[in-house]
Amino acid sequence: MYGISSSVSFVKGYRKSFLINFKNLDIFHINNSEAGELIKLIKQRFFKEEEISSDLISFLKEYRMIYKINSKITQQFPPKKIEYNSKHLIEYLVLEHKDDLTVQKALKICSFFKIPHLVIVTNNDLTKKVNSFLINNSYPESVSIVSDNVKIYAQENKFRILYIKKDTKPFVHIDSMELNSSLFLESQFSHNYFNKKIFIDENGNIKNSPNSDISFGNIYSYHITKVIKKAIFNPNFKKYWKVKKDICAICKDCEFRYMCVDDRIPYQKNKHEWFHKTACNYDPYTATWKELNN
Numbered sequence: 001m002y003g004i005s006s007s008v009s010f011v012k013g014y015r016k017s018f019l020i021n022f023k024n025l026d027i028f029h030i031n032n033s034e035a036g037e038l039i040k041l042i043k044q045r046f047f048k049e050e051e052i053s054s055d056l057i058s059f060l061k062e063y064r065m066i067y068k069i070n071s072k073i074t075q076q077f078p079p080k081k082i083e084y085n086s087k088h089l090i091e092y093l094v095l096e097h098k099d100d101l102t103v104q105k106a107l108k109i110c111s112f113f114k115i116p117h118l119v120i121v122t123n124n125d126l127t128k129k130v131n132s133f134l135i136n137n138s139y140p141e142s143v144s145i146v147s148d149n150v151k152i153y154a155q156e157n158k159f160r161i162l163y164i165k166k167d168t169k170p171f172v173h174i175d176s177m178e179l180n181s182s183l184f185l186e187s188q189f190s191h192n193y194f195n196k197k198i199f200i201d202e203n204g205n206i207k208n209s210p211n212s213d214i215s216f217g218n219i220y221s222y223h224i225t226k227v228i229k230k231a232i233f234n235p236n237f238k239k240y241w242k243v244k245k246d247i248c249a250i251c252k253d254c255e256f257r258y259m260c261v262d263d264r265i266p267y268q269k270n271k272h273e274w275f276h277k278t279a280c281n282y283d284p285y286t287a288t289w290k291e292l293n294n
């Protein structure tokens with residue numbers, strides 16, 4: 001008898017699907033004609049050699065996705081359970097840098113609310129300021145400095161400070177797809193862009209994203225931790241957090257749905273479905289990227 005590794009996942013799209021082995025970070029874009037057999041295997045977890053085609057079993061053996069197991073002990077393996085938990089109220093704070101005061105306040109917010117990741121979009125070198133704060137504080141755990149200034153983004157990463165070149169391409173494009181087990185898991189339960197994120201624009205407005213119209217306060221407020229607390233517990237601020245791609249029109253049919261971070265605002269269509277007002281660069285119904293056709 002064989003067992004399929006618990007690190008193997010399958011994502012079915014309208015036209016194509018992905019078979020993924022997180023153990024080796026192998027990913028296969030496969031045609032849907034093979035989907036039924038693979039879904040069945042992953043669901044039942046254990047199977048006899050004669051239950052699947054010889055081509056498929058050779059392929060799964062070659063990429064070490066299956067292992068031999070004595071049928072008497074299969075019951076000792078509980079069914080694979082997936083759940084996503086985060087101990088943090090907020091995971092990301094993204095700040096569009098305007099002045100030193102906003103940087104100090106953003107660092108203070110991360111420290112107070114134990115926010116692990118701070119992203120600062122800037123063209124100034126903030127290394128010294130950030131570093132002197134990090135020396136005495138455990139949060140934020142890391143600060144990413146995103147810039148289009150080569151003198152900044154070309155710097156070598158430091159302990160807890162990362163330098164990233166600002167991406168000028170559309171938010172979702174072929175190279176932005178990311179095979180990452182925590183993103184893959186989170187995406188099955190939440191909106192992987194909006195969930196547990198605070199965005200602060202260059203005017204200090206506390207929002208969900210750059211494209212959001214609603215401001216939930218301003219970083220220049222004197223009692224900034226009170227303002228942030230009020231925002232975090234406002235149901236409107238959390239409105240998009242649980243809008244996972246499985247309930248969004250078009251995205252729910254896309255095989256990239258657990259690997260793609262999309263900043264478009266979702267709109268509610270009915271009780272069970274959401275939609276976007278602009279089209280994505282990928283069309284799951286033809287399995288083609290727009291950019292590739294130009």
Ligand code: SF4
Pocket residue numbers: 172245250251254255256257258260261262280281282283284
């Ligand atoms: S259709 Fe949706 S899930 Fe697919 S690539 Fe575009 S945004 Fe991502």
